[in-house]
Amino acid sequence: MEIFCLGLSHKTAPLTVRERLALGNDKTEQVLKGLVDGLAEAMLVSTCNRVEFYVAADTADAARERLRADVAGLGGPESLDHLYEHRGDEALVHLFRVAASLDSMVLGEPQILGQVKDAYELARKAGSVRGELSRACSAAFVSAKRVRTETGVGRAATSMASAAVEMAKKVFGGLAGKRVLVVGAGEMSELAARHLKTAGVTELVVTNRTFSRAEELAALVGGTARPYEELTALLVPADVVVCSTASPSPIFTRQNVQAQLKARRHRPLFMVDLAVPRDIDPAVNELDQVYAYDVDDIQKSVAENSAARASEAAKAELIIAEELARFVRAREVRDGVPVLARLRETAAQIAKAEVERTFQNLSSEELSDKAKTSIEAMAMAVVNKLLHQPTARLRETGAGDDFRLAEAAAELFGLDTPVSGGKR
């Protein structure tokens, strides 16, 4: 069984291509169900920045053809030009890196882990992940969590929200009594809203395309929800605007912001765009008294910038390598491979050594070559007969999830295989 990954992301494909492949949950489920008819397991990660298929199949080549056909069917044949693929452990490394947000456009942004988890849940419900892929995902989540807690990579993204607050302070002095408009109700919006609240913002208005989610976030951070239709009118009372929507095109353009400026009576307006692709047209920044910042601008402002983050990313890669090695060892243990191999090797060595000793005790005249061969064969036959049943049992259980038997065998026979690697 081999894990195979095929997909495209912000690194390889333009937004127009990614958009065509962005599928809703129902469609995803349908695609997954189609895929498992032929492939062992399948999962589809679909965000605004990436669309990736992860499958487990007997051979990667068969999977590759299936997936390419699916991609061409969903996104048109030109999407095939933007695909990348990884197989075997490479595919695992990719999955681990994606979940840990090391492959994200904004390094360390917190949403991606949730998105991969959602993709996994969806596949689990559709019954398209079971054994290998399911274990690979759990391992990826564990490593992503370690990356988040043990390195500063995640902090880079949280610091985006606080850097945005710092920047707003450079315009307004303090934020006490300022009015904030939050557009979008995702994780990033919530993070920014919380930071602004801590900075002393008194009035917080949340708007979102799906109104119920705006209400949820508003209740969560202590603000009021307003319908998305009022979006541009909501600019008038606002001092700070934070955008983080999944909109593929800017929701604030030079025209629709400029139209509100007169009613604002020249009060400064600070707009932060935490979305990728951008929610605010960069031309908005050219307007008088309007300061529009996108993700890159905010990151630029974060002081001890690139060097520190690069070293955090290196730490994260190290964690991923560690977790991957642990996963691979655990898999070997599960498959019973090293235990079996070592068990057989050890047994063969013992048999061989005993045969040698027997030969040394007997003089060469007493033993013909034919007799010697027979004795050797008999010793190996005893070993094989003795080990036959355990071997079969180990193989059986190793194919499933249960690898307690392999651990027990290693323990019982004193084999120093890295069984501990499989323990969590």
Place this chain on the structure above:
Amino acid sequence: MTRSLLSVAIHLYGAAAVVYLSYLIRQFRALPVIGRGLVGLGLAVHAGSVGVALAGQGGLPSGIAQGFSIVSLVLLSIFFFLDLRYRIPVIGAFLMPVALAALVPGILLSKDAARLLPTAPRPLLPVHIAIALVGIASFGVAAGVAVMYVLMERQLKGKKFGVLFARLPSLAFLDDLNRRLVVWGFVALSATLMTGAFFASNAHGVFWAWEAKEIATLVAWVFFAAVLNFRLFAGWQGRRVALLTMAGFCILLVSFFTSYDPGRTTGTMP
């Protein structure tokens, strides 16, 4: 005596300027405290020097050098007050060099101090002059603050976060300070025009003689009146007002210099 006192003050200011400028580059906590001390000491010595000089002249300043000296004194006093009140030593880096530029040429030129005409009416003239100097100094500080605003605004718009970015106060603070200073300056400028007209009508029989300094001062007054109106009633603020403040200060400087027109008739400060 007054010259050596003034020279001591200039040296103190010079040291303070160095301290404030280095604060711009390295934010050691001690620097603003040292700067504040130096400016305070300089102000005391400077005030002493001006006091001695004015006492010798019957309370009236004479000559462009002394004019500059008094404007610097008032300007630095305003800065000193602002620094004590709001703790914004960065302004020092902008104002100290300006004050020095006004003072140093003065001490070199201070020999040709012209005497005032004896026709000057005694009680009103010193008041008129003092108010005028306060006005100019306020607008001077306002123009300095406006420069800071424009610099800060440019960094925020251009997303270039240089050395100044971390040091400069927020746009809102600078804009608010500009508003206050312009209001004070405008009140002083209005009072200058009124006392000037009253004094002129007393001395010459006409309160408005269409002299260069009168015209320049009136233009400056109309200009700032317009700026304040736009600010109060049209909500103008920020960069636009900052640029206008700098322009207005330039007009005011013209009025200040024309008061020293050699062909003048009244022979007084603005």
